[in-house]
Amino acid sequence: MLSCKHTIDQGTDYLDKELGFWRKVEMKMHLMICVNCRRYMKQLKQTIMMLSKGQFKKPSDQQVERLKKEYQDVSTDK
Amino acid sequence: MTEESLPSEEELVQRLKSNDAALFERVVKEYHSAMFAVAYSIAGPAIADEVVQEAWISAINAIHKFEGRSALKSWLIRITANEAKTRLRKESRSVSLEAVDENWATDTRFTEKGHWAGGNPEWDISSPDDLLAADELQDCVKKHMVKLPDNQQQIINLRDVGGMDMDTICNILEITASNARVLLHRARDKMQQVVAKFQRTGEC
Numbered sequence: 600m601l602s603c604k605h606t607i608d609q610g611t612d613y614l615d616k617e618l619g620f621w622r623k624v625e626m627k628m629h630l631m632i633c634v635n636c637r638r639y640m641k642q643l644k645q646t647i648m649m650l651s652k653g654q655f656k657k658p659s660d661q662q663v664e665r666l667k668k669e670y671q672d673v674s675t676d677k
Numbered sequence: 678m679t680e681e682s683l684p685s686e687e688e689l690v691q692r693l694k695s696n697d698a699a700l701f702e703r704v705v706k707e708y709h710s711a712m713f714a715v716a717y718s719i720a721g722p723a724i725a726d727e728v729v730q731e732a733w734i735s736a737i738n739a740i741h742k743f744e745g746r747s748a749l750k751s752w753l754i755r756i757t758a759n760e761a762k763t764r765l766r767k768e769s770r771s772v773s774l775e776a777v778d779e780n781w782a783t784d785t786r787f788t789e790k791g792h793w794a795g796g797n798p799e800w801d802i803s804s805p806d807d808l809l810a811a812d813e814l815q816d817c818v819k820k821h822m823v824k825l826p827d828n829q830q831q832i833i834n835l836r837d838v839g840g841m842d843m844d845t846i847c848n849i850l851e852i853t854a855s856n857a858r859v860l861l862h863r864a865r866d867k868m869q870q871v872v873a874k875f876q877r878t879g880e881c
């Protein structure tokens with residue numbers, strides 16, 4: 600039986616479908632009986648989702664203006 | 678988070694190629710943050726802003742050649758990562774993989790037998806929108822992202838923040854797929870712990 604520690608250690612491989620057949624079966628069985636690891640897997644997905652949508656540093660208004668100007672200059676060159 | 682979502686990829690690229698400045702501005706606002714995170718993790722805080730600026734300029738000059746084989750975002754992230762890499766002095770960019778297993782053996786979340794020592798409680802804040810709306814939590818996440826070891830920071834930013842595929846990431850960072858996956862998991866696991874601790878204690 601896979602330990603919880605080993606189960607969560609395979610979390611990324613499981614989500615990315617990188618586990619071989621038997622390891623995947625082992626992991627599924629563990630998740631079926633272990634609420635803590637099930638929660639962990641859900642939380643791992645939530646964490647990834649959060650990172651993909653988070654705004655860590657918004658561009659300043661000046662940066663946006665400068666880039667917009669650059670874009671317009673390049674476009675009108677053509 | 679954006680007020681309004683961007684049009685479909687196809688329309689987006691088409692309009693960017695035909696001088697739609699208003700849309701370009703929205704694209705900048707949408708993707709700048711992820712590009713900054715990638716630049717920061719590869720080239721460091723001192724030149725991250727410059728790198729992103731350069732990346733945008735390269736992108737502006739190349740957009741008419743963009744064929745849509747990858748998503749626009751991944752394309753921008755790849756330009757950023759390459760720009761960041763070329764800006765780095767050679768000696769500082771050796772990626773150390775030895776530090777990977779730093780504290781696996783002493784992880785206090787688990788008992789000696791590898792069971793959860795104190796269980797793993799459900800999160801109170803759990804939907805993506807609620808997680809993103811919790812300002813203090815987001816500050817905490819940011820603070821810990823930049824504390825990750827360099828190589829973990831690079832991978833999690835390229836993969837999860839930047840949305841790039843693993844093959845391209847391995848090429849950019851010049852590491853093997855199995856190392857990349859281990860590093861990615863260490864980084865994700867650490868961020869899960871940061872969020873979990875914040876939810877449990879309200880502290881960062």
Ligand SMILES: [Zn+2]
Pocket residue numbers: 602603604606629633634635636637
């Ligand atoms: Zn378990």
